[in-house]
Amino acid sequence: MKIMKKIIYILLPLLSVATIVLAWVLVAAPEESQMPGLAETGAKFIDVMTNKISGATLPIHILVSLRRVLMAVALAMVTGVVFGVLIGWSKLFKSLAYPIFEIIRPIPPIAWLPIIILSMGIGESPKIAIVFISAFMPIVINTFAGMRMIDPLLFDAAKTLGANKRQLFFNIAIPACTPAIVAGMKTSVSNGWMTVLAAEMIVARQGVGFLIVRGMQNGDPALIVVCMFAIGIVSALVSVGLTKIEGVLTKWKNA
Amino acid sequence: MSDNNKVKVKNLSKNFGDLEVLKDVSFDVKKGDFLCIVGPTGCGKTTFLNLLVKLIEPTNGEILIDGVPADPTIHDISFVFQEPSAFPWLTVEQNIRFGLEVKKLPEPKIKERVNEILSILGLESVKKQYPHQLSASAEQRIVIGRSFALHPDLLLLDEPYGQMDLKLRYYLEDEVIKLWKATGSTVIFITHNIEEAVYVAERCLILSQKPTTIKEEMTIDLQRPRDVSSPEFVKIREYITDKIKWW
Amino acid sequence: MEKCVTRFSLKNISKIFFKKNEDAHVIEDISLDVYDNEFLVILGPGQCGKTTLLNIVADLLPKTKGEVIFNFEEDTDPGKLGFIFQRYALFPWKTVMQNVEMGLKLRGKNKKERRVKSQEYIDMVGLQGFEKSHPKQLSGGMKQRVGIARVFATDAHVILMDEPFGALDAQTRYQMQGELSNIWEHKKKTIVFVTNNIEEAIYLADRIILLSGAPSKVKAEYNIKLSRPRSLTNNDFLELRNTIAKNTDLVL
Numbered sequence: 208m209k210i211m212k213k214i215i216y217i218l219l220p221l222l223s224v225a226t227i228v229l230a231w232v233l234v235a236a237p238e239e240s241q242m243p244g245l246a247e248t249g250a251k252f253i254d255v256m257t258n259k260i261s262g263a264t265l266p267i268h269i270l271v272s273l274r275r276v277l278m279a280v281a282l283a284m285v286t287g288v289v290f291g292v293l294i295g296w297s298k299l300f301k302s303l304a305y306p307i308f309e310i311i312r313p314i315p316p317i318a319w320l321p322i323i324i325l326s327m328g329i330g331e332s333p334k335i336a337i338v339f340i341s342a343f344m345p346i347v348i349n350t351f352a353g354m355r356m357i358d359p360l361l362f363d364a365a366k367t368l369g370a371n372k373r374q375l376f377f378n379i380a381i382p383a384c385t386p387a388i389v390a391g392m393k394t395s396v397s398n399g400w401m402t403v404l405a406a407e408m409i410v411a412r413q414g415v416g417f418l419i420v421r422g423m424q425n426g427d428p429a430l431i432v433v434c435m436f437a438i439g440i441v442s443a444l445v446s447v448g449l450t451k452i453e454g455v456l457t458k459w460k461n462a
Numbered sequence: 463m464s465d466n467n468k469v470k471v472k473n474l475s476k477n478f479g480d481l482e483v484l485k486d487v488s489f490d491v492k493k494g495d496f497l498c499i500v501g502p503t504g505c506g507k508t509t510f511l512n513l514l515v516k517l518i519e520p521t522n523g524e525i526l527i528d529g530v531p532a533d534p535t536i537h538d539i540s541f542v543f544q545e546p547s548a549f550p551w552l553t554v555e556q557n558i559r560f561g562l563e564v565k566k567l568p569e570p571k572i573k574e575r576v577n578e579i580l581s582i583l584g585l586e587s588v589k590k591q592y593p594h595q596l597s598a599s600a601e602q603r604i605v606i607g608r609s610f611a612l613h614p615d616l617l618l619l620d621e622p623y624g625q626m627d628l629k630l631r632y633y634l635e636d637e638v639i640k641l642w643k644a645t646g647s648t649v650i651f652i653t654h655n656i657e658e659a660v661y662v663a664e665r666c667l668i669l670s671q672k673p674t675t676i677k678e679e680m681t682i683d684l685q686r687p688r689d690v691s692s693p694e695f696v697k698i699r700e701y702i703t704d705k706i707k708w709w
Numbered sequence: 710m711e712k713c714v715t716r717f718s719l720k721n722i723s724k725i726f727f728k729k730n731e732d733a734h735v736i737e738d739i740s741l742d743v744y745d746n747e748f749l750v751i752l753g754p755g756q757c758g759k760t761t762l763l764n765i766v767a768d769l770l771p772k773t774k775g776e777v778i779f780n781f782e783e784d785t786d787p788g789k790l791g792f793i794f795q796r797y798a799l800f801p802w803k804t805v806m807q808n809v810e811m812g813l814k815l816r817g818k819n820k821k822e823r824r825v826k827s828q829e830y831i832d833m834v835g836l837q838g839f840e841k842s843h844p845k846q847l848s849g850g851m852k853q854r855v856g857i858a859r860v861f862a863t864d865a866h867v868i869l870m871d872e873p874f875g876a877l878d879a880q881t882r883y884q885m886q887g888e889l890s891n892i893w894e895h896k897k898k899t900i901v902f903v904t905n906n907i908e909e910a911i912y913l914a915d916r917i918i919l920l921s922g923a924p925s926k927v928k929a930e931y932n933i934k935l936s937r938p939r940s941l942t943n944n945d946f947l948e949l950r951n952t953i954a955k956n957t958d959l960v961l
């Protein structure tokens with residue numbers, strides 16, 4: 208009985224993937240279909256891996272996009288954690304900064320694009336700036352929530368052990384809200400990834416988002432599909448990597 | 463084979479991988495019995511309960527209720543946990559009615575049962591309040607009342623009184639005995655507290671350390687209400703403590 | 710006699726929690742003295758404010774009225790008081806060793822000194838081998854042992870214990886009571902132990918102060934003259950238990 212269950216649980220995912228592939232083939236089959244078929248997509252993939260479009264092969268484009276995300280996220284991490292921690296710790300700071308944050312937060316990052324282009328031009332900086340905005344928000348929110356959710360008993364315990372305010376902050380508050388910060392980081396990266404693609408679709412000369420626009424402009428659906436796959440795979444890998452880091456950093460947490 | 467047996471446990475064993483938790487446990491529970499199961503910390507009481515309500519399957523053996531394999535979908539098994547689980551969106555009265563409404567009993571019968579329980583619990587005056595307005599012990603009493611109201615086939619209580627203070631415990635233990643007598647339910651009461659076991663039980667099952675077997679089955683013949691400092695009580699308590707003591 | 714020196718006193722402590730709907734009068738008027746190196750148990754029914762009282766002594770909660778007067782040779786910073794919590798309050802990201810040495814670390818002691826001292830107390834509570842474990846890997850009883858080691862390692866003059874065994878099952882509780890009793894006999898300290906469990910109180914205490922239900926006052930005081938280690942079922946013990954039980958309020 209148990210072996211049956213195991214087999215079924217291995218077969219089911221394979222089955223569902225196979226169904227999607229089948230659906231794809233069926234949609235792409237007719238002559239008039241815009242959807243590229245398996246073979247066409249495969250060929251395009253090899254093409255893009257080896258030949259340059261706009262000065263770079265697919266892997267390079269991916270790296271360009273990724274670099275923008277990572278730089279923006281790193282910046283967002285540093286500033287976001289500081290901001291979130293301060294809001295969570297200091298009532299004074301919170302009353303100053305939180306209302307502004309709450310007003311700005313709901314604005315979609317892409318809405319900032321025109322202002323950013325006007326002030327920063329169309330180089331690397333504006334793209335990183337937009338990704339930064341989308342990456343900053345979840346870090347602040349998660350860090351703030353993490354600070355608020357710390358069990359007050361831990362502060363009591365530290366006080367009775369002789370901790371002063373500074374020690375409460377660095378020795379208790381910061382380690383205690385680390386899991387929340389890490390969770391925020393994961394959201395931040397995935398937000399950043401989505402935003403970079405959108406930004407690249409509007410104003411870029413390299414990057415995966417740019418490639419998609421290229422595909423649209425040239426009537427090259429195979430290119431678009433290849434890019435979509437590339438994005439999906441890279442996202443999944445990054446996500447797995449981050450989850451592993453999360454596991455290491457928070458191994459002390461209850462399940 | 464006596465037809466009087468509500469529950470029959472036959473050669474029950476449970477392993478988790480290599481770990482033998484329960485080993486060849488067999489015992490009967492008669493209809494209307496108040497059975498206490500007491501054992502050393504970690505002796506697999508929770509595993510036994512999970513087997514009873516079919517959350518897990520036994521490695522060997524079976525559990526029969528009224529002669530058929532125990533099945534929460536057929537049998538009425540009420541369960542009281544250590545943490546109070548009153549429905550916060552229902553009043554005290556609605557909580558106690560709950561199971562009876564689910565079973566679609568006729569309204570007069572429901573009213574009768576609910577009033578009986580409310581009166582034994584002394585909760586008539588707060589019957590329209592919500593659990594969060596009352597103390598934790600009151601909440602637990604609501605849950606126990608709710609379970610007894612059903613006149614279930616089997617009522618399982620797993621350390622219901624946790625760490626409440628002594629006076630409160632005595633009060634609640636007296637109360638659960640009253641409920642038991644009034645409804646004639648078959649009760650299995652699990653506890654780590656040996657004194658509590660001796661106080662409430664008609665019969666007592668003493669379990670061993672893992673792999674857990676039944677060390678002894680004993681009947682507790684003391685008159686109710688029982689006096690925890692009477693020499694007979696103390697003797698039984700010491701006897702059981704001796705059998706279980708690991709600390 | 711050791712008991713003559715008063716370590717600290719509570720004078721007319723009262724505590725009201727001011728809330729939107731209805732103020733909660735938890736402590737009405739409590740005055741008591743705590744003597745040097747005694748094992749004092751504050752016993753009371755549920756919700757009678759005994760935890761609140763302890764928090765007031767440790768300066769974790771403000772009092773509404775009254776005074777807490779300490780008698781230490783040096784200054785009375787909260788570090789001279791140790792506190793053991795019912796829910797353990799271990800720092801989950803730290804190992805057992807790091808938890809135990811926390812008090813010393815906060816006070817600036819160097820690593821070597823901390824380790825030696827902490828190891829001594831980890832051994833004392835029987836947790837050798839678990840130095841590198843995290844709290845989530847420990848059972849309730851083990852977690853509280855870490856709590857005990859952590860406090861003892863700071864050499865606190867007075868140790869406040871807030872129903873430290875309240876979250877443990879009845880049998881593990883017996884085990885911990887025995888161990889605490891042992892530890893205290895070897896490393897005498899002033900201990901103020903709060904509980905709702907009469908049996909536990911009689912087992913551990915030199916003196917029991919019985920509180921009424923909320924709003925609480927001191928109802929009675931009992932000096933426990935039974936010799937240690939105490940037996941839970943001998944006649945004197947049971948008689949004393951009956952006496953105190955009769956005098957305790959029932960709080961439903």
